[in-house]
Amino acid sequence: MPASQTPQANFSLLLPVYAGDNAEYLRLAFESSVDQQTLKPAEAVIVQDGPVPEALAAELERIEAESPIPVRLIRLSENRGLTEALNAGLDACTYPVVARMDADDVSSPERFARQWEMIEQGYDLVGTGMQEFEQDPASPSAIRVPPVGPERIRDHARTHNPFNHPTMMYRLAALDRVGRYQPFGKMEDYWLGVQLIADGARVENIAEPLLSYRVGSGAFVRRGGWAEARTEWKLQRELLRMGFVTRAQYARNVLMKGAYRLMPAGVKRVLFRGFIGRGLPGDR
Template sequence: METVPEFSLLLPVYAGDDPSFLRLAFSSSVNDQTLRPSEVVIVQDGPVPAPLAEELARIEAESPVPVRVVRLAANGGLTVALNAGLEAVSYPVVARMDADDVSAPERFSKQWALLSRGYDLVGTGMVEFESDPDSPSAQRIPPVGAERIREHARTHNPFNHPTMMYRVAALDKVGRYQPFGKMEDYWLGIRLIDAGARVENIAEPLVKYRVGAGAFARRGGWQEAKTEWALQREMLRMGFVTQGQYLRNVVIKGVYRLMPASLKRVLFRRFVGSGLPGDQQ
């Protein structure tokens, strides 16, 4: 007898989220899925404005699957919110979703097909959009295969965080999410790979990722550069990169973090997110 797929959808929300974006994110990841999650755990990361609170109440009342809202008294950031959500989920497999992105209808069925074969983490490709989900500006195709993923991880995050679907037990072995600036997902991926977790990516873009104005500016600055250097030190300490790779990464990534946003956008599109036909860089 075939086992019925059971997994939780983990969706963090905070005061800055748009209720209409949340409605679309939820609908695409629950109502429109060919394989629906067994439950949805929404983490409200601190107080939210009335319109967003009303949207959360509407979702709870109208969802076709059980919804649990975990309300945190204060905004603690993404790491705190995701760990709180992991404490609340009922199933051993969890799918990630952001409150302003859009999932393709077959996303979870395709990821589950790999997880059911014993993988611990499965990510997917994604396309970026600014306002219209049907008008993508670029795509991010991740590396596929264990060796390519490990090699890629030495220089770039090999997983698109909003697309992740993983086993909670695998995260438990490495300490779940840990604070690391805005790179808590990259740090998680490195620790999972280093611990021997079975990881894979689906190259097909199964998530539409919303990028707002100023996205590339937020990827830079001294704080981001210092976080990048700290991550490289940890990778060197654990033997994930060699001394030569460490020095190369510190220089290249430091320069990237400190360069103007306009130039950063071009380089990101060139080396991380490939442009789509007609993309103006």
């Protein structure tokens, strides 16, 4: 079937871009999430979070001009961070369902078709598994397999983020009920997921890796340090306050997850892939 005749569904693609993104990676991300999808979004909302380099600005203009679906380019005058950029994008979305995408990842062709099928069954949030890669999406280094089933997702959420944020597809009405994205360091997605679960939203994951996630050399450095540890402890206090975890679970999480945030990057990489993701053969 020609690309122009590929079926579309009534959902928006939400893709934030900032100065640190790469123009070539953005092109791959957009093409994989629009041109190559077996089920296309009805529109793309791209949020330019502050000024960007010339090459990236040119790529945004090319996408806007050549996209096979309508593109709404929201330009923020200054860099406001991911939380505000995503909320600005949600405000601009025309459709009641939104699919997330980052500017340096690659979606599998059947990703949206698989997620949309579950949205049509009544789910409010559907995530998927994802595979990590450094240079070539066809050569993944690890697979992150999310928990599947409402009970397993809720149990997992007491200790770890149960959703891979770049893979999310969700109903705007469900996000509106919990206040959409809220400032929470680099854990705004974890906090959003917990709030949705606590609010009674129907959530599910597809175990298969339907997105390839680009991992840079500094990924595990960014997951650590005192700032990240303090955010982790703040999150745990909120989980305790709302009754999402018991006092015993809170104490365990503060100790273990705080220690994890303060570990050297190399140690975190091994632990993360051993307990959060599933390493591929030869990855360990």
